[in-house]
Amino acid sequence: MTAKRFAIISHYAPSLINFRGPLIEDILARGHEVFALGPDIDEGTAEALRALGAKPVEIPLTRIGLNPLADLWTLFSLYRELSHIKPDVVLSYAAKPSIYGTMAAWLAGVPHRFAMIEGLGYVFIRRPNENFAQRLLRSTVTSLYRFALRRADRVFFLNDDDIADFSNMALVSPGQPVKIGGIGVDLEAWKPTPPVLSPITFTFVGRLLRDKGVLEFVEAARKVKAAHPHTRFLLVGGLDDNPESIREKDVEGWVQEGILEWPGHVPVQPYLEQTSVFVLPSYREGVPRSTQEAMAMARPVITTDSVGCRETVVEGRNGFLVPPRDPEAIAGGMRKFIASPDLIASMGAESRKLAEERFDVRKVNAAMIEAMGL
Numbered sequence: 001m002t003a004k005r006f007a008i009i010s011h012y013a014p015s016l017i018n019f020r021g022p023l024i025e026d027i028l029a030r031g032h033e034v035f036a037l038g039p040d041i042d043e044g045t046a047e048a049l050r051a052l053g054a055k056p057v058e059i060p061l062t063r064i065g066l067n068p069l070a071d072l073w074t075l076f077s078l079y080r081e082l083s084h085i086k087p088d089v090v091l092s093y094a095a096k097p098s099i100y101g102t103m104a105a106w107l108a109g110v111p112h113r114f115a116m117i118e119g120l121g122y123v124f125i126r127r128p129n130e131n132f133a134q135r136l137l138r139s140t141v142t143s144l145y146r147f148a149l150r151r152a153d154r155v156f157f158l159n160d161d162d163i164a165d166f167s168n169m170a171l172v173s174p175g176q177p178v179k180i181g182g183i184g185v186d187l188e189a190w191k192p193t194p195p196v197l198s199p200i201t202f203t204f205v206g207r208l209l210r211d212k213g214v215l216e217f218v219e220a221a222r223k224v225k226a227a228h229p230h231t232r233f234l235l236v237g238g239l240d241d242n243p244e245s246i247r248e249k250d251v252e253g254w255v256q257e258g259i260l261e262w263p264g265h266v267p268v269q270p271y272l273e274q275t276s277v278f279v280l281p282s283y284r285e286g287v288p289r290s291t292q293e294a295m296a297m298a299r300p301v302i303t304t305d306s307v308g309c310r311e312t313v314v315e316g317r318n319g320f321l322v323p324p325r326d327p328e329a330i331a332g333g334m335r336k337f338i339a340s341p342d343l344i345a346s347m348g349a350e351s352r353k354l355a356e357e358r359f360d361v362r363k364v365n366a367a368m369i370e371a372m373g374l
Contacts, residue, residue, distance in 0.1 A: 005033045005088050006032050007090045009091070010093065011039070016036045016054075020093075021052060022184070022361045024036065024052050025053075026365045026369060027369060027374055028053045036056050037081060037101075039063075059078060061096055061097070063096065063241075066137065074096070078101055088112060089374060090112070098145070098155075099141075102148040112153050114152055114371075115148070115149055115152045115155045117156070117286070118158060119158070119286030119308060120307075145166075145171045149176070154372075157177050157180070158180060158182055158287040159286065163177045178368075182286075184364035185292045185293050185295075185355065185361055187355065195298070201274055201276045202231070202234070202275075203234040203277070203294075204233075204236065205290040206288070206290050208235070208246040209240060209242055210244045213281025213282050213304065215246075216325060217233075217281055218235075220331040221260055222259050234261050234274070234275065235254070236264075236266065237264075272299060276300075277299065278290075278291060278295075278301050279333075280303045281303065281330055282308075283306055288309065288312065291312040292312065296359070297352075298348040300319045301313050301318060301351060302320050305323060305324070314354065317347070318347050318353075319333075
């Protein structure tokens with residue numbers, strides 16, 4: 001196969017290593033040249049990308065909000081970089097790169113353009129009492145998606161619900177969507193560890209956003225802790241500049257109340273090793289990477305019967321599905337593991353099996369690489 005130039009565009013530079021590192025490795029292994037574009041690339045990330053064999057390229061891009069001048073500058077900067085690099089294939093992932101990266105690739109005459117939708121994000125989660133500004137933002141983002149994605153060869157999705165929503169909104173054409181079922185996890189890096197039975201520990205991992213179900217996790221923890229004071233709860237994740245972010249003073253209040261521990265934004269694996277059951281009460285996801293990692297480490301799962309989340313649990317096999325926004329249902333799931341701790345090991349083993357079947361990153365990468373003609 002003829003060697004090609006491949007550019008991958010991110011909204012968050014560390015994700016090029018943490019989430020896309022295996023994909024970059026697999027593309028490089030086929031003899032292609034890789035350029036990794038992202039904002040605020042620090043020296044550590046740049047060195048890690050170079051160690052893989054990729055060429056880091058910094059771009060101006062803000063993850064949150066729509067600022068017309070800033071976004072036009074992002075579009076122009078991407079166009080300029082892609083015109084200079086002259087890639088054969090561009091893959092953009094997350095909201096802004098999928099919009100502006102795909103537009104810029106089209107303007108720069110890149111022959112093959114791909115986007116990946118990892119989830120619809122807070123803009124598309126409908127809430128009670130929405131104001132005009134929120135509705136206008138959703139309408140604007142929808143129009144931008146429609147213009148950009150129509151200029152992509154194919155669009156990768158993680159679940160069928162997002163494909164249906166984008167199709168119903170006419171954001172993609174028939175034949176464009178490709179379901180990959182999760183970005184995948186490196187099963188060699190995330191190996192099973194012994195089940196934790198004392199103290200029984202329930203862990204949330206993710207950005208501290210309301211839409212991730214943080215408030216429901218805390219309320220469920222409060223309910224369970226009242227009857228089972230030795231039970232442990234871990235809230236692993238950092239604060240965010242997202243409009244739905246939890247306030248630091250609220251988290252500190254929960255810690256002082258004795259409900260949970262909050263290590264902050266830290267490496268996840270050591271805390272999953274301390275975990276009995278992984279809990280993610282999110283309102284909507286693509287297919288959550290954090291849950292895939294927990295499953296690979298043989299942890300049972302309590303999550304919501306919502307878009308993306310339900311892809312990770314076979315009810316009663318590797319965990320339990322609960323309704324979104326229902327702390328009592330989450331607490332009920334937790335009580336099942338407390339009453340029958342043998343489920344921690346048996347359901348955890350099933351989680352690992354499902355991870356091997358559904359979320360092996362090498363299988364996911366192979367499907368994407370084939371679809372991109374690399």
